[in-house]
Amino acid sequence: MTEPVLSIQNLSVRVPERARIGGGAGDLTVVEGLDLSICPGERVALVGESGSGKSITARAILQLNRALVYDGSIRWDGTELLGAGERRMRRLRGSEISMIFQDPMTALNPVLTIGQQVAEPLVVRGVARREALRRAAEMLDRLGVPKAKERLKAYPGQFSGGMRQRVVMAAALIAEPRLLIADEPTTALDVRVQEQVLDLIEAMSREMSLSVLFITHDLAIVAGLANRVAVMYRGRLVEDRPVDELFENPRHPYTRGLIGSIPRLDADPDTRLQTVGDFMATEGPTV
CATH class of the missing domain: 3.40.50.300 (P-loop containing nucleotide triphosphate hydrolases)
Incomplete structure (x- = not known):
């Protein structure tokens, strides 16, 4: 077992x-x-x-x-x-170990871009910012966010509830937790x-x-x-x-x-x- x-x-x-x-x-x-x-x-x-x-x-x-x-x-x-x-x-x-919290409407910082928030788990671990953003776009694309690379500069208020939840999931999964x-x-x-x-x-x-x-x-x-x-x-x-x-x-x-x-x-x-x-x-x- x-x-x-x-x-x-x-x-x-x-x-x-x-x-x-x-x-x-x-x-x-x-x-x-x-x-x-x-x-x-x-x-x-x-x-x-x-x-x-x-x-x-x-x-x-x-x-x-x-x-x-x-x-x-x-x-x-x-x-x-x-x-x-x-x-x-x-x-x-x-x-x-990563965690998705309850409400996608409040889980994201409204004054930071989507790219900043998804890439943050990599940046704080020493990954170069450009590489972290590239991987952020890849993860958002895997999770079905359309035009992911272009939307890295968007803010949470420009996303629907379902898309925000995909962003939250991307931030949780980008460092490949177990x-x-x-x-x-x-x-x-x-x-x-x-x-x-x-x-x-x-x-x-x-x-x-x-x-x-x-x-x-x-x-x-x-x-x-x-x-x-x-x-x-x-x-x-x-x-x-x-x-x-x-x-x-x-x-x-x-x-x-x-x-x-x-x-x-x-x-x-x-x-x-x-x-x-x-x-x-x-x-x-x-x-």
């Missing part, structure tokens, strides 16, 4: 009392006892409602919230990341553009042998993308299984609720749509 490139074991994340917004006594645990691994080239979907701990888990991998308290282990290629210094993490971010963390990458995009973005992520994963951690609250969009689905509920992992098995026979009532609340085209319009709460009268076993 292939060894995982990323291995998370018994991860717990707490917000210390001093950092809690609005006060509150004691530390607040937002992720507890999480185990998750990703193998080379594997696409894993981390699914759950807003507030379940998905994004906090993703940001913990890259140590983006230094004010939080972490326990457990996050190992990348066998090397422990929890407790790693900022200098080590800066070398890792972008070159080995793991891409995509945090709700289809937020604020219409259904057709969502499909295009998902197709791009799958295509780049295959082309670059790229591992993907795909974070979403929408279980409906992961069936054609993920090899495996991990479901989070209230900061805990409650199910982690191959995608086909999970959809055919969900074990936890929360997973059944996520699946059962997906609208169906063949449903009776007069019938009330079920909610996750309808399935949560009793909580089943975790993973």
